[in-house]
Amino acid sequence: MEDLNPRAVIGSNNPPPYDPDIWSDCAKKVEDFTAAAGEWLNLGTIETQDQSQKATDFVSGARKTYKAIDEARKAAKAPHDEAGKAVQAAFAPLLDKIKLSVDKIAAMQADWLKRENARIAAEKAREAAEAEAKRKEAERLAAEAAARNDVSAIVDAEAAMKEAEKAAKAAARNATASAASATGGGRTMSLRTTYECELINIAHAFQAFRNHPDLADLLVRLANAEVRSQKGEKVAPAGFTLIKKEMAA
Amino acid sequence: MIRRPTPVFELYRWHRDALAGRAPAIHDGEPHCGWFKTRAVKGGPWMAARIWCERDIDPETGELTGPEELRCDVDGMFRDPARAWLSLAHNPISRAEYDALLHRRNLIPAMQEPHKAIDLSAAAMRP
Numbered sequence: 001m002e003d004l005n006p007r008a009v010i011g012s013n014n015p016p017p018y019d020p021d022i023w024s025d026c027a028k029k030v031e032d033f034t035a036a037a038g039e040w041l042n043l044g045t046i047e048t049q050d051q052s053q054k055a056t057d058f059v060s061g062a063r064k065t066y067k068a069i070d071e072a073r074k075a076a077k078a079p080h081d082e083a084g085k086a087v088q089a090a091f092a093p094l095l096d097k098i099k100l101s102v103d104k105i106a107a108m109q110a111d112w113l114k115r116e117n118a119r120i121a122a123e124k125a126r127e128a129a130e131a132e133a134k135r136k137e138a139e140r141l142a143a144e145a146a147a148r149n150d151v152s153a154i155v156d157a158e159a160a161m162k163e164a165e166k167a168a169k170a171a172a173r174n175a176t177a178s179a180a181s182a183t184g185g186g187r188t189m190s191l192r193t194t195y196e197c198e199l200i201n202i203a204h205a206f207q208a209f210r211n212h213p214d215l216a217d218l219l220v221r222l223a224n225a226e227v228r229s230q231k232g233e234k235v236a237p238a239g240f241t242l243i244k245k246e247m248a249a
Numbered sequence: 250m251i252r253r254p255t256p257v258f259e260l261y262r263w264h265r266d267a268l269a270g271r272a273p274a275i276h277d278g279e280p281h282c283g284w285f286k287t288r289a290v291k292g293g294p295w296m297a298a299r300i301w302c303e304r305d306i307d308p309e310t311g312e313l314t315g316p317e318e319l320r321c322d323v324d325g326m327f328r329d330p331a332r333a334w335l336s337l338a339h340n341p342i343s344r345a346e347y348d349a350l351l352h353r354r355n356l357i358p359a360m361q362e363p364h365k366a367i368d369l370s371a372a373a374m375r376p
Contacts, residue, residue: 036373036375054375055376061368064368064370
């Protein structure tokens with residue numbers, strides 16, 4: 001009877017993206033060290049110099065194993081990183097070109113829309129002025145018709161007043177320029193307003209954000225870096241207190 | 250001429266001072282009695298070493314019958330103490346640690362190959 005290939009099973013043509021033998025060796029080492037760690041923990045506390053020295057060797061060995069496994073990880077990942085880089089290198093220039101094309105033409109569009117908005121605003125102002133003039137004229141005619149008891153003229157004046165009010169409402173309606181799609185397939189473009197801040201007073205800025213957790217995190221990070229760089233006696237920066245922590249290394 | 254043996258207290262003065270952190274002087278070719286540890290290669294296992302004084306003492310008179318001579322043993326091999334001194338002087342250890350090192354050497358196979366660097370990742374050190 002033929003010896004069966006152990007990999008001749010459904011799904012075996014989908015191997016993991018790393019060498020399973022190398023992974024297995026690493027896993028065996030980890031098993032050894034974790035089992036030993038359990039034995040160490042079973043001790044409870046280190047009581048003798050002999051135990052302490054052996055613990056040093058355990059930690060050194062474990063750290064060396066960590067480094068070796070990390071190197072294996074990096075080596076396994078390297079071809080995938082290279083492939084990822086190759087994909088990026090192939091596609092990124094295309095994306096950059098398209099993005100630049102969009103940005104350039106969008107800038108032209110923004111310039112057009114700004115000019116259109118200015119034109120619309122001017123037209124609205126003109127319409128508002130015309131509507132106001134019509135309203136005043138209608139008021140004058142209504143007053144004259146009322147004075148003459150000219151019923152026909154009164155009705156005409158009221159109609160003219162209504163027209164003037166309609167025109168005034170239309171002039172007051174907010175209108176902004178937009179660039180519709182030529183074919184119907186494109187999304188309408190319009191001016192979008194965004195805002196950015198420029199720091200002008202750092203003290204006031206701190207006050208404004210003093211309750212923000214990100215600010216506290218940043219300050220702690222800066223303070224820790226400051227204390228790490230101090231030679232000799234450590235001094236906490238203003239606003240901080242020093243906490244001493246000790247660990248075996 | 251009456252030759253009194255050097256007192257043991259004196260023989261091991263240097264070693265006592267070294268263990269106490271008094272940093273006694275180390276001079277090439279001028280060994281002192283004591284227990285030490287050393288390595289044959291970088292990253293290699295510790296080897297227990299000792300330097301002691303051999304002398305013949307007349308039991309009746311308590312006097313030396315011959316010269317006092319320093320002897321040296323590194324990992325069970327006799328060495329010239331003057332030549333071995335510089336490799337030992339920087340790692341003095343207590344007698345207890347010397348004995349523990351000898352004991353450990355028998356328990357841990359990697360320590361029996363002094364010319365091979367120890368790979369602590371090959372097998373986890375257990376308590």
